Amino acid sequence: MVTSIQILFILVAIITLGCALMVVTARNLVHSALWLVAALFGVAIVFAILEAGFLAVVQVVIYIGAIAVLIIFAIMLTRRIAQDSGPRFNENWGWAVVIALVLFAALGWMLASQPVAHAPLAPMDARADPLRSLGLALVSINGYVLPFELASVLLLAALIGSIVVAWEMK
Amino acid sequence: MLDPINLIAEWLRGLLAGWGLAPGLINFIMTLLGVLLIAIFVLVVDIFLVWVERKVVARFQDRLGPNRLGPFGLIQPFADVIKLLIKEDITPDGADRVVYNIAPILALATVLVLWAVIPFSPTMLGSDLNVGILFFVAAGAIGTLGILMAGWASNNKYALLGAFRTVAQVVSYEVPMVITLLVPVILARSMSIGDIVKGQSLWYIVLAPVAAFIFLTSAIAELGRAPFDLIEAESEIVAGFHIEYTGMKFGLFYAGELLHALTMGALFSSFFLGGWRGPGVDAFPLLGVFWLFVKAFFLYWVIMWVKYSLPRIRIDHMLNFNWKFLTPLALVAMMVTAVMDKVLAQASQIIYAAGMLAANIVIIWVTLYILRSYAHAERQRVAEPKPVATPELGKASRN
């Protein structure tokens, strides 16, 4: 008996994998970036199916709203006219296909054969608020305040570093 | 409580269950009907906005505006729509067809999607997401993607340049907007917009006027309306990223821009002016829709007032204004609100409101003081007599 949520997940997964394949095989780089946006949106839908609503919206804001826009900007700033029609794979692409397929088969077989992968869905307390516990965990001393602060220092360093690296020296 | 919309919904649900449909399918059909209802209502209001725009700008400019078609020119927007529909639908040579055609749809869709999280009345809300505010930020983020797609797909370097400038402006002004959006979240203890409106027994504009001002300013910049309209500055880069769009595709961009302005008005009223709150809402929840739209249209009028009164801001002034004034001010407002909220947590409502208002007035006073002293220093620096080369000086040095 295939439930509707299973059909929904299969559909979203196939579309996202299709978009991801188009990302790595598109000839035009801007098209590749737009397929990446579609794949990231598919992953956001998967987060929503997994009842992690906050992460789904944060995925859209950060990945699509910031990272994808940054990638598209960089593509448009580093384009040469003849580039859009040149070969898009380097000469080792055959080995890359082999490695990717072997890795997928190995990971898939290994993960699907673990007993934990067939365990039932752990019940989530309907009154529990994952958003509230996430917020509290990120700032509590017994929680994850140290990785949180380190991540903010990392972002500050990346911000200053990328401005310095891309500064146009006259 | 007389609530006709919910009564009709219950009756419809009973009818569908009577026909023997599964409950999942009934939910799906009801949700679909709700989506269609909201979308049609909002798009019809959008057509009305075209009329409002032209009449109000005419009055600001001391003229009459369209008054030939129908009483007070009310049929004018329909004539505009028909004109746009019968125009030739062209795609520029060398443009990327699929991306070119999807961009205007994306621009309108990301605005329409925002109406799902705006509470229309105490019992009518599209989807009470517990992260409604983040959803609003996400929709704005996807909007910038539509602009980039439009600018790039037009195969026109002025469109691309306009798209870059637009995205730079929109992404920059998202920062103070998101920071000030944390202020209603702190005051209401929830990111859901429905909860924010429910918590406004006292309007938040009284508790956080600085945040309201910063939100309004960055909203006007997000919309790309004057004084921040260098992205479609007609005298400079001729309509920016939608140069190559004609006919109904341009109509979608234009309608999307006007609808975005009304949506920002509705969101501002939900965050700071109490949303659907007003006299008589407890008895007739449907009156909430009326109050929401009164406030939204008032904000829309304020946005137009600003547009037709101020000159355009240059791009470097605009970026300086954002990063050197709005963002620090937003951070200070958020920190002061958080600290005051912690200090006054146990106080009664009057003391809480008075404390918040006092803190905001202190912020405003300190900001004005800093601005005044900076302006004073600038004026003194400019007024210093600078040495000028004159023939007397030259003769004196030669002897």
Added chain:
Amino acid sequence: MVPLSWYLIFAAGLFSVGLFGVLARKNAIGILMGIELMLNAVNVNLVAFWRYREPAGIAGQVFAVIVFAVAAAEVAVGLALFISIYRRRNTIAADQIDLMKW
């Protein structure tokens, strides 16, 4: 109910596609897009395990949020480097930026 193994296979597939992109693409930004796909696959894995094993604990979501932050920082610095390289050498094809090879 969707079995956990389906999510894990989906994440493994996304990871493999990203790996193919990293190994086979010539353009440096194409490689970066492959890396983004791999990071997203990791995030899907983390959140799936969080939901299916212990939704009351919060470690899975925190880890995913930190991965978001790291990915954003990495993309920013990487793209700044690419723009800087493009200004110097007028190309960002990965097989032409090989100053350290013979």
